[in-house]
Amino acid sequence: MSVHSEIKKITTETLRKMKFDKEKITMLTAYDFTTAKMVDAGGVDSILIGDSAANVMAGHETTLPITLDQMIYHTQCVVRGVERALVVADLPFGTYQSNPEKALESAVRMMKEGGAHAIKIEGGKEIEESIRKIVNAGIPVCGHLGLTPQSIYQFGTYKVRAKEDAEAEKLIADCKLLEELGCFAVVLEKIPAALAKKASESISIPTIGIGAGPDCDGQVLVYHDMVGMNQGFSPKFLRRYLDLYSEITGAVSQYVKDVKSSDFPNDKESY
Numbered sequence: 001m002s003v004h005s006e007i008k009k010i011t012t013e014t015l016r017k018m019k020f021d022k023e024k025i026t027m028l029t030a031y032d033f034t035t036a037k038m039v040d041a042g043g044v045d046s047i048l049i050g051d052s053a054a055n056v057m058a059g060h061e062t063t064l065p066i067t068l069d070q071m072i073y074h075t076q077c078v079v080r081g082v083e084r085a086l087v088v089a090d091l092p093f094g095t096y097q098s099n100p101e102k103a104l105e106s107a108v109r110m111m112k113e114g115g116a117h118a119i120k121i122e123g124g125k126e127i128e129e130s131i132r133k134i135v136n137a138g139i140p141v142c143g144h145l146g147l148t149p150q151s152i153y154q155f156g157t158y159k160v161r162a163k164e165d166a167e168a169e170k171l172i173a174d175c176k177l178l179e180e181l182g183c184f185a186v187v188l189e190k191i192p193a194a195l196a197k198k199a200s201e202s203i204s205i206p207t208i209g210i211g212a213g214p215d216c217d218g219q220v221l222v223y224h225d226m227v228g229m230n231q232g233f234s235p236k237f238l239r240r241y242l243d244l245y246s247e248i249t250g251a252v253s254q255y256v257k258d259v260k261s262s263d264f265p266n267d268k269e270s271y
């Protein structure tokens with residue numbers, strides 16, 4: 001018998017069961033091997049290679065510029081660091097909206113080359129046929145509704161979505177459609193808590209919220225935001241667990257002082 005205990009991998013089925021058992025689901029983003037290893041070791045249920053990589057890794061203002069090749073590279077790095085969590089990768093802007101064939105091709109590349117366990121795409125009714133095609137190919141799909149950042153130029157603002165009845169009704173209808181199409185979960189971003197509660201109660205697949213209140217079946221945050229690396233970003237929904245920006249700049253400035261003063265390296269740090 002092996003002395004190593006088997007790690008029980010999280011699957012889409014595990015997430016479904018967690019909703020059924022009323023156990024909250026945890027998801028965080030990661031974009032590289034080292035971070036993915038730490039996030040996985042911390043016990044998160046799912047790791048998202050979000051297209052927020054465009055913002056936090058590449059410094060773009062929006063998520064639009066990141067390419068499928070770049071997302072595949074980030075996904076490959078993350079997958080190598082993960083033993084337990086379900087790895088979900090975003091399909092970036094322009095790789096699934098135009099037609100279902102292209103959507104399937106993009107999803108297949110993400111699974112085959114990236115090594116993702118599932119993909120996430122933004123939108124409801126508008127991308128129905130793309131979702132159907134991807135799900136029919138046996139690829140697990142996570143939906144994303146509410147403030148969908150790939151549509152930022154249509155929204156014109158990062159404010160809370162679906163405060164008005166028409167948009168709220170469409171969101172509930174889209175949630176039901178995503179469930180019907182076979183999505184395994186849906187991310188709800190920046191919508192009123194009461195609407196997220198209603199959406200979560202209307203479907204049997206898990207909802208994973210970001211700025212969507214406490215009644216979603218799970219929560220997701222961008223790693224760089226929750227560890228306080230992203231100093232300028234302080235939305236109401238964000239809880240910071242560390243102040244890594246200060247910690248890291250402090251460590252760097254100490255290193256600069258130590259080298260300039262010839263304190264580093266000392267005898268013990270030399271061969």
Ligand code: KIV
Nearest residue numbers: 029050051052187220
């Ligand atoms: O790209 C991303 O990080 C996301 C999360 C904010 C849900 O889509």
